[in-house]
Amino acid sequence: MSYVTEPRRPSMVDRRPSxxxRRPSxxxxxxxxxxxQLAGIEKPISxxxxxxxxxxxxxTGLVESILAAALAWQGSNVLHVDSNPYYGDTCATLTIDxxxxxxxxxxxxxxxxxxxxxxxxxxxxxxDLVSRDYGIDLTPRVVFARSDLMSLLTKSRVHMYLEFQxxxxxxxxxxxxxxxxxTSKEDIFTDQSLSLATKxxxxxxxxxxxxxxxxxxxxxxxxxxxxxxxxxxxDRFKLDGPQINELVYSLGLSxxxxxxxxxxxxxxxxxxxxxxxxxxxxxxxSKYGGPGEVSQGFCRSAAVxxxxxxxxxxxxxxxxKTKLAKFSDGTSAHVTxxxxxxxxxxxxxxxxxPEMKYEITRLITVVKKSCREWMAENETAAIVVFPTASLSTxxxxxxxxxxxxxxxxxxxxxxxxxxxxxxxxxxxxxKDLEAALLKLEDSILRESEDGFDVSLDPEDIIVKPDGxxxxxxxxxxxxxxxxxxxxxxxxxxxxxxxxxxxxxxFGVVSSSLFDTSAEKPTTDGSGVIPxxxxxxxxxxxxxxxxxxxxxxxxxxxxxxxxxxxxxxDVDFENExxxxxTLTDVAAGxxxxxxxxxxxxxxxxxxxxxxxxx
Amino acid sequence: MSAPINTEEPRFAQFxxxxxxxxxxxxxxxxxxxxxxxxFRESTIGAAFLTQTILLDHNTTVKFEIWxxxxxxxxxxxxxxxxxxxxxxLVVFDLTKQESLEKAKSWIKELQRQANSDxxxxxxxxxxxxxxxxxxxxxxxxxxxxxxxxxxGLLYFEVSAKTGQEIxxxxxxxxxxxxxxxxxxxxxxxxxxxxxxxxxxxxxQQACGC
Numbered sequence: 001m002s003y004v005t006e007p008r009r010p011s012m013v014d015r016r017p018s019x020x021x022r023r024p025s026x027x028x029x030x031x032x033x034x035x036x037q038l039a040g041i042e043k044p045i046s047x048x049x050x051x052x053x054x055x056x057x058x059x060t061g062l063v064e065s066i067l068a069a070a071l072a073w074q075g076s077n078v079l080h081v082d083s084n085p086y087y088g089d090t091c092a093t094l095t096i097d098x099x100x101x102x103x104x105x106x107x108x109x110x111x112x113x114x115x116x117x118x119x120x121x122x123x124x125x126x127x128d129l130v131s132r133d134y135g136i137d138l139t140p141r142v143v144f145a146r147s148d149l150m151s152l153l154t155k156s157r158v159h160m161y162l163e164f165q166x167x168x169x170x171x172x173x174x175x176x177x178x179x180x181x182x183t184s185k186e187d188i189f190t191d192q193s194l195s196l197a198t199k200x201x202x203x204x205x206x207x208x209x210x211x212x213x214x215x216x217x218x219x220x221x222x223x224x225x226x227x228x229x230x231x232x233x234x235d236r237f238k239l240d241g242p243q244i245n246e247l248v249y250s251l252g253l254s255x256x257x258x259x260x261x262x263x264x265x266x267x268x269x270x271x272x273x274x275x276x277x278x279x280x281x282x283x284x285x286s287k288y289g290g291p292g293e294v295s296q297g298f299c300r301s302a303a304v305x306x307x308x309x310x311x312x313x314x315x316x317x318x319x320x321k322t323k324l325a326k327f328s329d330g331t332s333a334h335v336t337x338x339x340x341x342x343x344x345x346x347x348x349x350x351x352x353x354p355e356m357k358y359e360i361t362r363l364i365t366v367v368k369k370s371c372r373e374w375m376a377e378n379e380t381a382a383i384v385v386f387p388t389a390s391l392s393t394x395x396x397x398x399x400x401x402x403x404x405x406x407x408x409x410x411x412x413x414x415x416x417x418x419x420x421x422x423x424x425x426x427x428x429x430x431k432d433l434e435a436a437l438l439k440l441e442d443s444i445l446r447e448s449e450d451g452f453d454v455s456l457d458p459e460d461i462i463v464k465p466d467g468x469x470x471x472x473x474x475x476x477x478x479x480x481x482x483x484x485x486x487x488x489x490x491x492x493x494x495x496x497x498x499x500x501x502x503x504x505x506f507g508v509v510s511s512s513l514f515d516t517s518a519e520k521p522t523t524d525g526s527g528v529i530p531x532x533x534x535x536x537x538x539x540x541x542x543x544x545x546x547x548x549x550x551x552x553x554x555x556x557x558x559x560x561x562x563x564x565x566x567x568x569d570v571d572f573e574n575e576x577x578x579x580x581t582l583t584d585v586a587a588g589x590x591x592x593x594x595x596x597x598x599x600x601x602x603x604x605x606x607x608x609x610x611x612x613x
Numbered sequence: 614m615s616a617p618i619n620t621e622e623p624r625f626a627q628f629x630x631x632x633x634x635x636x637x638x639x640x641x642x643x644x645x646x647x648x649x650x651x652x653f654r655e656s657t658i659g660a661a662f663l664t665q666t667i668l669l670d671h672n673t674t675v676k677f678e679i680w681x682x683x684x685x686x687x688x689x690x691x692x693x694x695x696x697x698x699x700x701x702x703l704v705v706f707d708l709t710k711q712e713s714l715e716k717a718k719s720w721i722k723e724l725q726r727q728a729n730s731d732x733x734x735x736x737x738x739x740x741x742x743x744x745x746x747x748x749x750x751x752x753x754x755x756x757x758x759x760x761x762x763x764x765x766g767l768l769y770f771e772v773s774a775k776t777g778q779e780i781x782x783x784x785x786x787x788x789x790x791x792x793x794x795x796x797x798x799x800x801x802x803x804x805x806x807x808x809x810x811x812x813x814x815x816x817x818q819q820a821c822g823c
Contacts, residue, residue: 086693087693154810154811159810161694163807165806166808278808279808284808287807288694296692296693299692300692300694300695303684308684309688310688311688312688
């Protein structure tokens with residue numbers, strides 16, 4: 001993804017000294033630490049709301065949380081508040097009860113819920129749902145193994161608060177069935193459904209993608225400047241519809257057919273270079289919830305570095321003259337530098353909330369089926385994409401679906417959460433999503449009837465003394481019978497809503513959006529405007545991956561600090577290796593490993609592509 | 614990994630321990646970790662959480678991954694992540710302040726609401742040094758606190774964060790209550806695999822082109 005970087009400010013005068021510069025160097029011979037004193041350990045925690053802070057951040061969405069952590073580790077005194085009783089704000093992971101309240105607030109236009117509209121919730125048997133068994137994401141996302149967020153998670157150590165699982169199955173809906181994408185050389189060669197010519201063309205394209213940067217290839221792309229990516233793939237690589245759809249909508253996860261060739265190619269490349277970085281899969285997701293969970297991790301990191309956290313605390317007003325921020329709980333704080341606020345948490349009577357002209361329509365449902373048929377072995381999630389014009393509604397935009405099974409920690413066993421979304425607008429969008437939902441339902445019923453999808457309890461599996469497992473045969477026989485009548489899919493929960501954003505599809509938020517330098521009136525006839533100098537962050541983008549999130553946090557950071565040079569400029573030593581000599585005895589027993597074929601993984605995908613056509 | 618179970622083979626198990634209670638909690642933690650590491654470096658703890666390893670018996674090693682609240686408890690703003698999969702909790706109160714026991718009780722309620730039902734909770738009275746010096750300073754009687762702990766099935770300790778007295782012992786008692794066998798030999802059957810992000814070359818800075 002490319003964005004235009006502003007020329008760096010020539011003067012660094014208003015740049016805050018970095019943490020290392022501000023702290024007197026350590027006297028006792030240790031190397032100077034960039035680590036601030038730790039809340040609660042080295043410095044006593046004050047029981048009062050801080051009366052002053054450098055930066056006030058309102059909203060604990062992912063971008064704001066990354067920003068808070070970056071500022072805190074840089075040495076800023078951050079006060080981070082959220083009007084909600086939970087972390088995550090517009091990208092929260094919620095229980096069923098929390099979602100009920102959320103829907104109510106959205107439809108009541110409660111302050112703090114701008115950015116969402118038209119929420120419809122359907123729970124046929126409320127008594128069957130245990131609220132806290134569910135973690136429903138407002139904006140689910142997957143993270144590419146090679147991406148800026150992945151680097152930041154490990155660098156900041158925030159990954160240690162989280163658990164990640166792999167996702168390898170990307171299905172494309174075509175001719176009324178789901179095709180699974182072939183992305184390795186072996187898969188392409190062994191796929192019976194592909195003709196020899198198609199195989200050759202696909203391989204040629206994959207090779208091209210890896211050499212995309214060469215001058216010849218760039219010139220080639222340039223010569224197709226006015227063409228669509230679909231035309232390019234067809235004309236140049238002789239690929240046909242199904243392959244093009246797989247490449248653009250599944251590998252590329254493009255939310256729109258209108259995509260430039262360089263953008264489309266970089267999205268396909270993004271998938272391919274992520275393959276085999278951490279294992280034989282392109283993307284991962286965090287367990288127990290997506291961005292809502294990752295937000296909590298960054299907030300914790302910020303808190304460790306000294307930030308103050310206050311949930312249930314809404315910004316009421318900010319006076320640009322006195323620099324006093326007032327909150328809904330009656331407290332106030334003097335902000336010495338900047339106020340950053342999520343549009344969803346804008347103060348009452350705000351005048352400068354950025355216009356949000358883009359929409360995402362989401363349909364989230366919980367079904368009573370494991371949906372294992374769609375997932376790779378040892379995995380608990382999958383992606384399904386309905387390309388443009390593949391549905392009965394002749395959908396203009398693709399419908400993207402994230403399938404999260406029980407193993408993701410977000411729903412009970414033998415259930416599954418389906419997240420459908422499209423960037424289509426209004427009623428058309430809802431019809432597209434319903435059409436896709438019907439296809440998903442048909443498909444899972446058919447596939448699970450063909451197979452041996454027996455719902456087994458742990459007691460049904462008997463482990464023999466030699467370690468072999470045997471499945472309770474009574475249950476097996478019974479389920480064969482159950483397969484005869486066509487069952488109906490049970491929906492336990494269904495939620496539809498529209499989300500608004502200022503970020504165009506494929507775009508990374510532009511830096512100008514955060515511009516507060518333009519003179520804005522600070523008062524009007526009725527008094528002080530509460531947000532004339534507030535920097536607004538953005539609602540989550542339409543992107544189904546985490547791409548763009550770190551960029552946005554960096555842009556905001558630069559607005560505040562003056563440069564992003566010391567964005568997360570921390571160097572944590574590896575405590576496990578340095579400190580825990582005792583544990584070496586039992587190395588390898590860590591809970592979180594867990595890939596067997598290390599050798600295979602070290603082999604980059606690129607090497608696999610070195611062959612003659 | 615299906616190695617045969619051999620009782621003489623070293624056993625290693627890791628558990629998540631969360632700290633709750635009055636603000637001296639942090640000091641208890643500091644003491645506990647400092648106790649065994651002379652060259653303990655503060656820079657290592659900023660990143661995530663403290664770890665402390667204790668030898669339970671000649672072949673059993675228990676590693677505690679210790680999470681402190683980082684101050685997020687002050688405005689009732691602890692994230693669900695804090696309680697998630699916590700195996701044990703140390704709820705600390707001040708033996709010289711009656712109201713701190715009430716606060717501890719509300720934390721225990723919160724744990725029962727948010728944490729796994731099998732969590733091992735240790736109610737821990739701090740400032741043992743003060744009440745040993747002057748019994749008059751004690752506001753919470755041992756009988757009262759112990760009775761409450763027994764009623765709810767909690768462990769009970771009295772410690773001094775200042776001197777380190779009884780701290781090691783209390784961690785050891787917690788370790789003894791933990792399901793070590795289960796951790797050493799995890800359950801059979803299909804399990805989804807977590808990916809260890811720190812395993813491959815994480816210094817790869819070229820990231821994606823975004």
